[in-house]
């Protein structure tokens with residue numbers, strides 16, 4: 001029995017668009033966004049979709065039409081949001097290394113706020129704003145020193161991480177910002193990490209920020225908004241993911257009675273489970289110690305398993321296909337780390353179609369051309385309609401920029 005994305009068979013999509021292929025369900029994107037809106041309806045937050053999770057223009061456009069704002073981390077991401085029709089006034093610009101050109105671009109666009117991560121960055125933004133005769137809206141990203149209990153590569157709220165301004169330096173930094181002629185203090189923010197499966201660090205970070213908000217208020221610095229960073233984790237395997245309503249309730253209890261607007265920057269939980277990577281089995285190879293299912297997707301298409309030993313559920317597109325073997329599911333790239341899964345029970349023969357689940361976040365957006373492989377196409381399914389939203393790259397696309405130097 002073949003499996004479906006909404007009303008379209010994966011086998012049809014693979015034949016029509018080729019593999020590897022990213023497939024997204026529009027319904028799943030909408031439902032995930034609405035789940036945040038509903039959970040937090042008591043505080044009417046500005047939900048700023050974290051573009052890095054999936055920067056496809058059509059996905060940005062879809063979220064924009066749902067009313068989303070955007071968390072961006074480069075001039076390129078800001079350009080994408082603007083190109084897709086996103087409102088500049090709903091763009092937040094995060095990141096530890098904003099260049100002069102990126103700051104000028106963001107100021108010209110008229111974004112909502114810069115999330116500033118250091119004193120030198122404050123100086124740089126002030127200088128660029130002065131040269132342009134503008135006032136830059138800023139918020140300070142505070143590093144609350146909270147352990148998010150996630151993979152160390154995506155934990156961002158500890159003292160040892162490069163992100164944010166230390167709690168101990170925060171008041172001084174706000175006073176400094178208040179004295180700069182071309183900055184306007186708007187808010188406070190934090191982001192402690194991604195794929196969070198425990199609510200308590202998120203709540204603790206919010207509490208720490210609110211203590212700081214009170215201290216600043218006593219010093220005459222009033223903030224308009226608090227931005228709590230990324231969203232909750234998603235189920236890849238069998239993780240006990242946090243309940244969004246519980247998170248919302250805890251935050252809303254903490255914010256009750258305060259005149260602070262709420263901003264959220266979820267990425268993974270808006271797109272992760274809306275996406276599947278389709279890949280075709282090239283060969284099944286019996287090694288001396290292991291079986292290998294060699295597929296046409298690789299670490300350049302989906303880097304998460306190689307980079308974080310991340311788990312993605314993989315199954316044959318034909319449900320209940322037998323027999324299963326124990327195998328590593330690997331790509332064609334010349335690296336031993338090029339695997340999508342290790343030691344999995346899977347039914348797979350050459351020519352079979354496999355579904356790599358939960359690939360909507362940090363999949364296509366982290367893809368590369370390593371081994372001079374062409375990036376996969378992406379399609380969006382809505383009911384029984386399917387739309388190509390990124391064409392498969394050709395070799396000419398990949399080589400175009402360099403060819404002129406030959």
Ligand SMILES: Cc1ncc(COP(=O)(O)O)c(C=O)c1O
Pocket residue numbers: 050053071094095191193194195196229230231232265266267268269
């Ligand atoms: C500053 C910032 N905001 C938001 C996000 C999105 O986080 P998540 O995808 O876990 O919701 C990230 C990524 O971790 C981030 O670095």
Ligand SMILES: N[C@@H](CCCC[NH3+])C(=O)O
Pocket residue numbers: 052154194195304361362366
């Ligand atoms: N790329 C990571 C998440 C990074 C979050 C960015 N701050 C992942 O796939 O899990």
